[in-house]
Amino acid sequence: MLTYMSLRIALLGLLDATGPASGYDLAKSFERSLNHVWQAGHTQIYPELVKMAADGLVAVESEGARGRKLYAITPEGASRLRSWLVEREPTSAPRSEAALQAFLLPLLDRESxxxxxxxxxxxxxxxxxVLECKPRDTSRFGRYALRLGLAQGHAxxxxxxxxxAELRGPDAAAVDDAVGRD
Amino acid sequence: MLTYMSLRIALLGLLDATGPASGYDLAKSFERSLNHVWQAGHTQIYPELVKMAADGLVAVESEGARGRKLYAITPEGASRLRSWLVEREPTSAPRSEAALQAFLLPLLDRESxxxxxxxxxxxxxxxxxVLECKPRDTSRFGRYALRLGLAQGHAxxxxxxxxxAELRGPDAAAVDDAVGRD
DNA sequence: TCTTGACATGTCACTCCTTACATGTCAATC
DNA sequence: GATTGACATGTAAGGAGTGACATGTCAAGA
Known part of the structure; x- marks a missing residue:
């Protein structure tokens, strides 16, 4: 039940790494530095922060202008974050439309x-x-994930x-002829 | 609204590629040949097939032993499948726990x-x-997606x-020292 | 002054997906 | 004859995520 919640971890990670921030800030951070790793919009982030506060993982530190709410990670939150990192066996539920299209390619004629x-x-x-333009803007953070993204992207x-090349090849290795090759 | 539904596409693709099948068969196919591309369990597949039948994309062809229901793709379904493939701009919502852990690595000491x-x-x-053991078991299908998975996996x-190597390196490039490098 | 646009927070409805539960058939083995 | 395990289909509760909508502040520039 409490074993997933990667959104929580991502939020705790950002708060731990860059200090107290508002939901708005965190949404921006997701866009800027975390978008190739995990996605979340403000509609997901705001309610989650409220729940996390209720669970003692973050504290509303102060309220500034424009109704701004500053969330800070608590010791409990920092502890949970590190436990997750060290203990959690990462899972992946691959759902890539690009890969699905690749899978279904043989349905089409060569031109399509x-x-x-x-x-x-x-x-x-x-x-x-996008990744290559990305500076070291998160200082240490995002460094390793950035490299992973670059490696996967190049591949x-x-x-x-x-x-x-195969589809266009001079030997005209059409999709339909691909069965016996390789 | 009707623009997502990649599960439908995956089901239509399997039905188109391998002929009529039961929900049970399709669940097995997901596990066997599609698991690195798209995931779905039988609890998602059965209700979806019912909806797809209601929408005229598949037809219940016959009922066999043990209450088995054979679904077949309809011309309408085949048409929709090909339209999606040719027209759909693939989207990706990257959510990888492994990448998230990579992102957060600098929180830990080197040993951890x-x-x-x-x-x-x-x-x-x-x-x-798993991918490398995979034979050409889906004949033509899955061939391209398999290669993509292999490429990404190797990377x-x-x-x-x-x-x-960097974390263990003889020059002791610890995580905390990584700021100024690269 | 007024308008624009970044700042800032939220709700609601809906889809997608997972987990647990529930049921029943049939063939092979003990 | 009884048990096991693959075959086969479903439901329901709830979490996760998206898109549309709603509201209001504040600074800068036309």
Missing amino acids: AIVVVERIRAQFAERLA SLAWADETL | AIVVVERIRAQFAERLA SLAWADETL
């Missing part, structure tokens, strides 16, 4: 398949470009290029 | 960080092993090895 792979490639390239791009 | 990365590495290795493993 090329169009689809080109679109997938463009998206991989864009995501990679994905390479897959797209290889696949396009 | 090594333990965490070793666990992440083991998981990457296991997933990769992830390489990241883990590099990260471990």
Whole structure:
């Protein structure tokens, strides 16, 4: 029951790393530095912070202008965060529409398949470009995850290029002929 | 509203690729050939097939022994499947606990960080092993997605090895010292 | 002064997905 | 004959996540 809640962990991690912040700040941080790792919008973050406060993981530190609420991590929160990090066996529920399209490619004729792979490639390239433009803006944080994202991104791009080469290849290795190869 | 529904697409794809099947069969196929691309259990599949039948995308073809229900894709379903494949801009909502742990690594001392990365590495290795054992069991299908998974898996493993090397490095590049490098 | 846009917080309805529960058939083995 | 295990289908409660809507502050510039 209490074993998932990765959103909590991500929020605690940001609060621990960068100090007290408002829900608004945290939503921005998700966009800036965490978007390739975990996604969350303010509609998810605000209620979660309230629950976390009720559970003693964060404390509302002060209220500033414009109704701003500053949340700070509590010792209990910091402890839970580190326990999770050290103990939690990470799970992954892969759900990638790009991979699904790749899976279904053999349904299409070669021309359509090329169009689809080109679109997938463009998206991989864009995501990679975002990561590559990313400065060390989170100082130490995000450093390792950034590298992981870059590695996976490069590999994905390479897959797209290889696949396009195969689909376009001079030996005309059409999708339908791919059965016996490799 | 009707723009998501990747589960439907995955089910239609399997039905199109391998012919009529029961919900039970489809759940097995998800486990066997689609598990690195999209996940779904039978509790999600059974109700979805009922809705898809109501929408005319599949037809209950016959009922066999043990209450078995055979679903077949309809022309409407096949058409929708191909439209989605060609037109849909794939989206991704990355939610990886492994990447989250990587992101948060600087919270830990070096020894703990090594333990965490070793666990992440083991998981990457296991997933990769599953993919590498995978025969061409889906004939043409899954071929491209399999390669994509392999590429990403190898890249992830390489990241883990590099990260471990850095954390263990003879020049003792501890996590806390990593700020000024790169 | 007024409008724009960043700041700031929230609710609600809905979809998606997971976990646990519940039921029953049929073939093979003990 | 009884038990086990693969086959086969479902429901219900609840958590997780999204998109649309709603509200209000404050600073800067037209």
